[in-house]
Amino acid sequence: MSQKIINTDDLAFLLYELLDIERFTQFPRYEDHSRDTFDAAIELALKVASETFAPHNHACDEDEPRFENGKVVIRPEVAEALKVLRDTGLMAASQDYERGGMQLPAAVSQTCIGLIKGANVSTQAYAGLTIAACNLIMAHGTDEQKQRYAEPMMAGRFFGTMCLTEPHAGSSLGDIKSRAVPQDDGTYRISGNKIFISAGDHELSDNIIHLVLAKLPDAPPGAKGISLFIVPKFLVNDDGSLGERNDVTLAGLIHKMGYRGTTSTMLNFGEKGGAVGYLVGEPHNGLAGMFHMMNEARLGVGLGSVMLGYTGYLHALEYARERSQGRPLKERDPATPMIPIIEHADVRRMLMAQKAFVEGGLALCLYTATLIDEKKHADDPAVREEAAGLNDLLTPIVKSWPSQFCLEANSLAIQVHGGYGYTREYPVEQFYRDNRLNPIHEGTHGIQGQDLLGRKVAMQGGKHYQVLLGRIRSTLDACAAIAELEDGAQRLTADLETLEEITEVLQALRKTDPERALANAYLYMECFGHVLVGWLWLRQAQVALEALQNGGERPESFYRGKLHACDYFLRYELPKPMALASVLRDADRTTLDMPAECF
Amino acid sequence: MSQKIINTDDLAFLLYELLDIERFTQFPRYEDHSRDTFDAAIELALKVASETFAPHNHACDEDEPRFENGKVVIRPEVAEALKVLRDTGLMAASQDYERGGMQLPAAVSQTCIGLIKGANVSTQAYAGLTIAACNLIMAHGTDEQKQRYAEPMMAGRFFGTMCLTEPHAGSSLGDIKSRAVPQDDGTYRISGNKIFISAGDHELSDNIIHLVLAKLPDAPPGAKGISLFIVPKFLVNDDGSLGERNDVTLAGLIHKMGYRGTTSTMLNFGEKGGAVGYLVGEPHNGLAGMFHMMNEARLGVGLGSVMLGYTGYLHALEYARERSQGRPLKERDPATPMIPIIEHADVRRMLMAQKAFVEGGLALCLYTATLIDEKKHADDPAVREEAAGLNDLLTPIVKSWPSQFCLEANSLAIQVHGGYGYTREYPVEQFYRDNRLNPIHEGTHGIQGQDLLGRKVAMQGGKHYQVLLGRIRSTLDACAAIAELEDGAQRLTADLETLEEITEVLQALRKTDPERALANAYLYMECFGHVLVGWLWLRQAQVALEALQNGGERPESFYRGKLHACDYFLRYELPKPMALASVLRDADRTTLDMPAECF
Secondary structure, three states, X not given: OOOOOOOHHHHHHHHHHHOOHHHHHHOHHHOOOOHHHHHHHHHHHHHHHHHHHHHHHHHHHHOOOEEEOOEXXXXXXXXXXXXXXXXXXXXXXXXXXXXXXXXXXXXXXHHHHHHHHHHOHHHHHHHHHHHHHHHHHHHHOOHHHHHHHHHHHHOOOEEEEEEOOEOOEOOOHHHOOOEEEEOOOOOEEEEEEEEEEEOOOOOOOOEEEEEEEEEOOOOOOHHHHEEEEEEEOEEEOOOOOEEEEOOEEEEEEEOEOOOOOOOXXXXXXXXXXXXXXXXXXXXXXXXXXXXHOHHHHHHHHHHHHHHHHHHHHHHHHHHHXXXXXXXXXXXXXXXXXXXXXXXOHHHHHHHHHHHHHXXXXXXXXXXXXXXXXXXXXXXXXXXXHHHHHHHHHHHHHHHHHHHHHHHHHHHHHHHHHHHHXXXXXXXXXXXXXXXXXXXXXXXOHHHHHHHHHHHHOOHHHHHHHHHHHHHHHHHHHHHHOOHHHHHHXXXXXXXXXXXXHHHHHHHHHHHHOHHHHHOOHHHHHHHHHHHHHHHHHHHHHHHHHHHHHHOOOOOHHHHHHHHHHHHHHHHHHOHHHHOOHHHHHOOOOHHHHOOHHHO | OOOOOOOHHHHHHHHHHHOOHHHHHHOHHHOOOOHHHHHHHHHXXXXXXXXXXXXXXXXXHHOOOEEEOOEEEOOHHHHHHHHHHHHHOHHHOOOOHHHOOOOOOHHHHHHHHHHHHHHOHHHHHHHHHHHHHHHHHHHHOOHHHHHHHHHHXXXXXXXXXXXXXXXXXXXXXXXXXXXXXXOOOOOEEEEEEEEEEEOOOOOXXXXXXXXXXXXXXOOOOHHHHEEEEEEEOEEEOOOOOEEEEOOEEEEEEXXXXXXXXXXXXXXXXXXXXXXXXXXXXXXXEHHHHHHHXXXXXXXXXXXXXXXXXXXXXXXXXXXXXXXXXXOOOOOOOOOOOOOEHHHOHHHHHHHHHHHHHHHHHHHHHHHHHHHHHHHHHOOOHHHHHHHHHHHHHHHHHHHHHHHHHHHHHHHHHHHHHHHHHHEOOOOHHHHHHHHOOOOOOOOOHHHHHHHHHHHHOOHHHHHHHHHHHHHHHHHHHHHHOOHHHHHHHHHHHHHHHHHHHHHHHHHHHHHHOHHHHHOOHHHXXXXXXXXXXXXXXXXXXXXXXXXXXXXXXXXXXXXHHHHHHHHHHHHHHOHHHHOOHHHHHOOOOHHHHOOHHHO
């Protein structure tokens, strides 16, 4: 734990004891793998994270990318770290062997990338965006596009971006104005202005492959008229060599509160007549393509939040063990030595909250990653279908829950440090600033709440939702019969029943008065998320208790910590969002009824 | 509202309709004053805040003070703004006429300083610390000290600091190591290292008066052995002219997440043999002196939090009115125009939360300020005593509640802005970073919770607590009989009863098992704070309803907004901390029982 990125006991517990990812070696795709190869990849990622990514995390925050002579100047450690990452092959961890990948399960590849995120989320972003863009081309591109653009991305020679947002259109993507005009040669000329394009320009890679949303001249209005294009910074010749500079101009850099090492740009396409673009997938169907990969992108945001929260927690824990301050309440003699602050109940409360949030959040992210593996590669079509449905259902929560509660963990990490935590001489304030982006990008909390309550819960007549309820109930039934877990099971059972009742009310109301039904969708998502994470905590407690009784690979104190943290989450955290059950049950109109002029 | 520091309707409502501060003109001390003179001071402060302090707020964040050639270099706008403030006389707003002050009630002087805080909390801090240090000398110094040090501070020629914290002793002040050795001439030689000294060195004023905690050679151990000293940067001659440089050395600057315009320093006293210091008050009684003024200092922190939240709210409100994005849920035609985001229920929820927090927080701070006026200057000794007791009781909440919930308001202001809110091109991210200091300095949440539950509630057999309950119950009785307020009164009544029950349980337990009774003191404070602010919201609703029925000075929409915001607070916010009532009632041991090795 010395590198303070992850508790390796916890990671192994989640992957092997809770989620049993060794079972994936029975999937034909992963048959060459074993726990050893999984661990080797994870150890490699942790080594790269600790030795190459973490050391310049602070420097890139203090010395952010600059716009000089039309170019983006970035500290040299970034290029060096990305070269190391590329050389490990980890950028293609989940890709096929035949394309040079490691063909690792998502649970392992996400773990690897998560460790890098925890060490330096800003430098990681260049690689993360590249992997995401590459995956999109792999899913929707032609063979020629895969070969020409995606393969150099897997190899880390080309980097990628996602160009969605425009100055007037963020959440409302259907309103983008960028245009794509078809040419006789089958290419398109793209023009328009994009904003908040992370990694939009730099000198870190030979080329940058922009994935750009734009509209064709005959596009229907709204989201159903969006098409997706590959727009490379440098055109790529048939032999893979670089051709001329495309008509993509860096209009300026955006300066952020955190995540400062990742350059955020404004890009102008077609200032000189039109950037050359290549259609990906069907015309007007670009958003569907983009959303196809959103499940993974949103998992990526959630995982990044968790890992920022996790490293903050480990820093706070070390500080709380080493920093002495004050005395026990019953000690009246000021001449006695001060005690480590971890001995104070309020500090312990803040550490338990962090532990509950970050370990619970990591369980959520890795559980979701196993669904990706199952939906893609399980033998049984029923397993695949169920996993795909659950993955769809959980996506808005996996994106939002960690970005809310692991951000809160980062705030608590500052609080544990006291005045020192507020200074830039300690790293926890940077984690907090970095993490504050996560509730915003890839869809705000508000958007995710609407997605969950307005779409996902009702999909296929509520089928995926029912599958999840079934899994939770099965844990509750098992735990109700175990003395040590009975209390926790009772608490969660009550809240699960409340959630079911609320869901029923709101789903019925959605048909007649969707505005009212969805007015508090965000609060609904908070309840749902806490019940879900509460379940994953109860599952962890169940597994930990078995290990305590039958002997486990890890120290007894580790397993006992899981039982305590489960207790903490169910007693201290679960009740908070559930306190608004009546607001949801009544489909409270307070926010709808407030006239805009009354603010 | 164009300057986005305050809603002037709200301010006037709170001061004159809710708190009726015109009644203070009947106090002999304020008999020369009238609503006109109050308003004139407030308007002056708002003008200075808007025109002189706000414009360089962002610049000082981006270009923080630097340590160059042993001196602190600060942007010139800071000195200019402080000169303007000094010239207005507002630095002595609450001081006696005979010392050159304006002799304004605390409710007015705090309002004035609050407006400056909302415009630029970092530049204000130089003045705020000076006022606080000056007040301490006025309360505990000799006449000669008042004349030699405090009067030039009121005039803004000298600035002040509070030197409490040392690298190893923050919350645990009894463990400071700084030493003071008495000299034959009645002065002392001070030596030691202090850290986190805001405004500890600069060239903004002719002199800096450090108020330093140190221990005499014969000091008893712990907090009962702390003495308080005046240690000027330059010695002051009998005629008020400056003498030689004292032995106070700037050891370095601390770089912070926010509040960057206020230089935070490490100071070494006595590197060259001992800094000349002058004892303030009795030996070994320095902490009592310091705490005497803590009520006002902690109100200052709370007020600063409120004003940062308030300006963030007004920025978010303007953005939400001007920014168009998306369409109503029922609108299926993407060719229709987009709507302002204030029309979306989730954005309205975030604005209502901000309104409830910042207007509720301002009501709390100004209510507390009226207690300061009453305790000092009311004719009736019973009124003075009751106000003093209430002020003591409320201090930990006034410090903590705003610094928690108005920080949350700042986070919501970012969220309303979406991606733009995360950039430094918009001001809301700075407000959030600036405000993150407030839960830490002047005593963390943990310290305040212990003060409330472990001391204040029980003081004088719970007398002050009972006075507060009486005031709340009287509002509840009145509102229960008003149709429009009955529902709110019922909600608050239930939670007040819960709070009373919890208080009884924990106060009884405190006698036998203080560690367990106080383990969740922070959560107790959350409940107490929400009941208190809930009461102030119900009071506001009561006053607004009367104005709607009988005609008020402000627009009808303003008063209706108060009713809506009260509803929001009682329905959406009050239940959250109360959800942990059972944790408190059971004196839950979860955090106590977690062994340190299980993390």
